[in-house]
Amino acid sequence: MYRYDEFDQAIVDARVAEFRDQVARRLNNEISEEAFKPLRLMNGIYLQLHAYMLRVAIPYGTLDSRQLHMLAHIARRYDRGYGHFTTRQNIQYNWMKLEEMPDLLADLASVEMHAFQTSGNCIRNISSDQFAAAAADEIADxxxxxxxxxxxxxxxxxxxxxxxxxxxxxxxxxxxxxxxxxxxxxxxxxxxxxxxxxxxxxxxxxxxxxxxxxxxxxxxxxxxxxxxxxxxxxxxxxxxxxxxxxxxxxxxxxxxxxxxxxxxxxxxxxxxxxxxxxxxxxxxxxxxxAAHFQPPVLDADAPVEIDLSNPEFANWVAVNTHPHKVPGHAIVTISLKAPGEIPGDASADQMDLIADLAKAHAQDEIRVTHAQNLVLPHVRRDALFTIWQALKGAGLATANLDRASDIISCPGLDYCTLANARSIPIAQKLAVRLAPQEADLGELKIKISGCINGCGHHHAGHIGILGVDRKGEENYQLLLGGSGAEDASLAKILGPGFDENGIVTAVEKVIGRYQSLRSGPGERFLDTYRRVGAEPFKEAVYG
CATH class of the missing domain: 3.30.413.10 (Sulfite Reductase Hemoprotein, domain 1)
Structure with a gap:
């Protein structure tokens, strides 16, 4: 992965020193909040509903273990013990103190990280494929x-x-x-x-x-x-x-x-x-x-066949790993979507564990996905059981990649000043309700946004949910038919919106109708929707 040269480090260090002075002047009331706002936004710092929020850039979603350990340290030292991985392959911290920000940014700079250009009308974090340099279908990294x-x-x-x-x-x-x-x-x-x-x-x-x-x-x-x-x-x-x-x-x-x-x-x-x-x-x-991105030297003779007699482990391998371009290896996706938990959140302890696993078993690389999960890109297949056991002990072994409970969600009205409705509780309720049947449902991407800005990518969901304000009440619109993949399409609103409990029931009705309409167990929800159109689902939801 890329390492800072003297120019990168000098730029980041200079920005930290500059912002330290700006924060001191703001705290001494030498500059107003109005004048300070563009300065803090240039450093990825937002003022949210309850506290300052910091968004840290993770270029093209690539980290090494020392950087993830630092993100864990920041969660412990400056936040409430966790961070939130975003749909832009970044990480956010939601409970920050302004007076501590310069020290935090200096800590980031010590591991070649920063937070500028994660806000404002500029070119934001460049994002990329989380399977880069590992996937067999790749033309080039x-x-x-x-x-x-x-x-x-x-x-x-x-x-x-x-x-x-x-x-x-x-x-x-x-x-x-x-x-x-x-x-x-x-x-x-x-x-x-x-x-x-x-x-x-x-x-x-x-x-x-x-x-x-x-x-x-x-x-x-x-x-x-x-x-x-x-x-x-x-x-x-x-x-x-x-x-x-x-x-x-x-x-x-x-x-x-x-x-x-x-x-x-x-x-x-x-x-x-x-x-x-x-x-x-x-x-x-x-x-x-490109020399910084030379693929790791992997053992092409590593064993392909592994013991899959443990059914829970075998299911995790089937769902959460992908073929690697080098035989005997796998790409591992670590789900941050255990049913009932907040999508995309990881505790400091969990981040430390993943960093240790990456260093020991994954060529010291971690990737962040735009679906708010983490990836170990280069793992020997004969290490998968060890990794799975460690993840299971930390609540990170949920086998639900691209399944119904692998829900993308923005922070919504629990944190964001722009939101009209809460997203997190809807995601939690849906995940708990749908998890028991998701193996039968196959690939099903559900995405939730708490406002029209669409940070939860609801328009790209097979099933999308958009929270809006309707006469002072939270109201949830149901959208169907979106995709953010190579078959990209935009989801369309199905009909009138619902309250919090109603939207969960509506999604269940949509899924029930899908199960009755699909041509076979191999036809995913999106393909059924495209084949039959919206009307059968509208009838199921609205009668």
Whole structure:
């Protein structure tokens, strides 16, 4: 994984020192809260319902054990003993004290981590495939390209005050585990006519108030040109994106208003003017970065067959592990979604345990997924039982990946100042109710947001739930048919909303109708919905 050079460390250390001075001046009332707000947001610090919240960047979701141990330390020392992993492959802490923030940021800097550009109208954390460099279906590891984007975008003077926040995802596989069609820019590594690696470029996706899928504006972009092309996209957006209306400020609105063809034409025109300026780094720079991501040397003779006589362990292996590109190894997903628990939360003790397991059994790597789980990417199959036993003892061995209880949920009204309704209790109730039957249900992705901003990705859920305010009461809309994968689609509202208990019952009715309609046990919910349409489910829910 990438290690800071002297420039990275100097930037982060300077920011910590600068913010320490800013906090001191705020605490001494030398600057007002209004003046301080943009300064703290530049460092990933929000003022939520009950306390300050800190969002820590985890570039492309990759950590090592010392960094996860530090995140555990921060949970113990500065928070209430836990952290919340997010749908942007970051981690949030919800109970922070402003006066302690400089020391906390200094602790982060000591392990090559920071929190800036996790807020504000700038290029946010670059996200990627959690199975990068491990999945057999991968064309190439997308993380070197994501890292080059991180370096290019960090404190970029032209793009620090965009019309709105900006999100980029990179994947190296045709199996889309990074939801690239739902990002401002989505990049897919592809092969060119001569077998060379380039990028397919998608622009204008996103969820929130106006959900849209991204459009392909270039089928193949040479790797040598891709930073200047990104610069061209951002310049067109920065020039034309609306600043008079926050609800129409995202690039998806601009692409939709101009039309994808006209937007692409303007990007190409801008790019033609930029290319001669020499903005793209020399090939040696990408090679330097890529050297940090060399795959670990794994034992190709490690045993493939393992003892699966324990049925609980065998089920966990079947559900929560994926094939690795090297025989005798596996990719392990650690569920942070035990039924009844808060989705995405991990205690300090759990983080320490996972860090120790990663160091002992997974080449010292941990990945954060946009589904709020963690991954050990390089595990010998003959170590799986040891790992499973350790996880089970810590409440982390739930075998529910992509099942009904593996629910994505935003923090909702329990924490967030923007929320209209609570998300966490709905997720907890649904997980407990659905867990006993989820093995029969197969792949079923349920996603919950507490407001229209859609941080819980409800529009990308096979079943989505959106909490809204209806005359001062929490009301929950039910949406069906979404997907954030390579078959991306946007979920549609089924009908009138429900109260907290009603939405749980409605989801159960939808699932009951699915079981009666599916063509066989292998047909997943999304495929049944696409085959029969919304009406049978509407009839089941509303009569």
């Amino acid at each position: 997308p993380r070197p390209y994501a890292e080059l984007l991180r370096q290019w975008s960090t404190l970029h003077p032209e793009f620090s005050f965009l019309p709105r926040k900006f999100k980029i995802a990179v994947t190296g596989s045709t199996i889309d585990r990074a939801a690239i069609q739902l990002h401002d820019i989505g990049l897919e590594l592809v092969h060119g006519a001569e077998g060379e690696i380039g990028l397919k470029v998608l622009v204008g996706g996103g969820m929130g108030r106006t959900p849209l899928l991204a459009h392909v504006i270039r089928e193949f972009l040479p790797v040598a040109d891709y930073l200047s092309y990104m610069e061209a996209i951002l310049r067109v957006y920065n020039r034309h994106g609306r600043r008079d209306n926050i609800y129409k400020a995202r690039i998806k609105i601009l692409v939709n208003d101009l039309g994808p063809a006209e937007f692409a034409r303007q990007v190409e025109e801008e790019w033609a003017a930029l290319k001669p300026l020499g903005l793209d780094p020399p090939p040696s720079e990408l090679a330097r970065i």
